[in-house]
Amino acid sequence: MTTHLTDTQRAVLSHLQGDLPAGPEPYDELAERAGMTVEAFLATARGLVEAGYLRRVSALLHHVEAGFRGNAMVAWEVPADRVAEAGRAMAGFDAVSHCYERPALPGWPYTLYTMLHARTREDAAAVVRRIADAVRPASYRVLYSLRELKKRSLPVLD
Amino acid sequence: MPDLDDIDRRVLDVIQAAFPLCRSPYAELGRRVGLSAEAAMARVQSLRERGLIRRIGGVVNSRELGLVGTLVGMKVPPDRIDAVAAVVNAVPNVTHNYLREDDYDMWFTITAASRDDVTAILADIREKTGIEDVLDLPSLRTFKINVHLGFGAT
Numbered sequence: 001m002t003t004h005l006t007d008t009q010r011a012v013l014s015h016l017q018g019d020l021p022a023g024p025e026p027y028d029e030l031a032e033r034a035g036m037t038v039e040a041f042l043a044t045a046r047g048l049v050e051a052g053y054l055r056r057v058s059a060l061l062h063h064v065e066a067g068f069r070g071n072a073m074v075a076w077e078v079p080a081d082r083v084a085e086a087g088r089a090m091a092g093f094d095a096v097s098h099c100y101e102r103p104a105l106p107g108w109p110y111t112l113y114t115m116l117h118a119r120t121r122e123d124a125a126a127v128v129r130r131i132a133d134a135v136r137p138a139s140y141r142v143l144y145s146l147r148e149l150k151k152r153s154l155p156v157l158d
Numbered sequence: 159m160p161d162l163d164d165i166d167r168r169v170l171d172v173i174q175a176a177f178p179l180c181r182s183p184y185a186e187l188g189r190r191v192g193l194s195a196e197a198a199m200a201r202v203q204s205l206r207e208r209g210l211i212r213r214i215g216g217v218v219n220s221r222e223l224g225l226v227g228t229l230v231g232m233k234v235p236p237d238r239i240d241a242v243a244a245v246v247n248a249v250p251n252v253t254h255n256y257l258r259e260d261d262y263d264m265w266f267t268i269t270a271a272s273r274d275d276v277t278a279i280l281a282d283i284r285e286k287t288g289i290e291d292v293l294d295l296p297s298l299r300t301f302k303i304n305v306h307l308g309f310g311a312t
Binding site: 004005017019020022024025027028038042045046049051052053054056057058059062063065066068073084087090091094096097098099100102103105112113117143144145146147148150151152 | 160170173174175176177179180181182183184185195196199202203208209210211212213214215216217218219222223224229243246247252253254255256257258259260262263264265266293294295296297298299300301302303304306307308
């Protein structure tokens with residue numbers, strides 16, 4: 001895994017896995033922890049973005065606290081020959097944050113999965129109906145989020 | 159909906175898309191939203207204190223890094239949720255775990271260096287929890303990844 005990364009790249013990715021420290025110059029502190037200059041730290045981080053290893057540095061929100069209370073995973077049964085078209089259509093909905101194709105299993109016919117976030121459950125249900133109207137799945141299953149049991153960043157470089 | 163003014167919304171829109179990668183990121187953020195560096199930092203701090211911001215940090219592209227993953231759904235009896243969650247959450251390769259309203263009520267992701275590692279981790283979870291109903295659903299294709307929540311800032 002990740003053998004193509006240099007030690008410097010690995011150190012920078014690792015130090016960006018947590019939360020940015022407080023203060024006006026947070027990367028100065030991360031660079032110090034990583035034992036390099038802030039210029040080298042930032043240059044390496046930008047290089048990781050350009051290379052595609054790091055999507056970006058950004059803020060992740062708490063959905064519920066941010067006012068998004070209707071959060072659901074929806075599993076869609078779409079035949080194999082329509083998955084590509086349906087997946088692209090689902091991705092076009094603003095409320096859909098993630099959309100993946102996954103394999104159907106015995107007794108589990110679903111092939112497309114969307115995560116969606118709305119203000120309320122009613123709003124989420126309305127989005128599900130609009131997607132269903134657009135995509136015409138054979139069936140679907142709405143799994144509302146009840147509780148977050150764990151969320152952390154990737155352990156890639158620990 | 160939390161009590162957010164227009165500047166809060168603009169700050170959230172900007173920093174969800176990208177938090178500036180430069181020595182004085184709050185000065186850059188402030189330029190984008192019309193605030194001084196100090197005021198921009200105070201806004202972000204306030205949004206943290208109000209519980210809206212989970213973390214500000216790097217978002218890696220696990221596939222580019224050569225990692226593989228899967229989504230797992232398990233049918234866990236309601237009275238065993240806490241015990242099973244303790245086993246699942248103790249695995250460092252488990253990045254997210256959600257309780258959902260369904261017979262398949264526990265849903266988590268495993269990320270590891272190889273498919274063999276994922277399979278071994280899942281076998282270990284099955285053995286330790288005794289849960290038999292387990293769906294192993296690796297992603298075959300990605301149509302969208304966008305963790306940006308829209309706040310309709312103008």
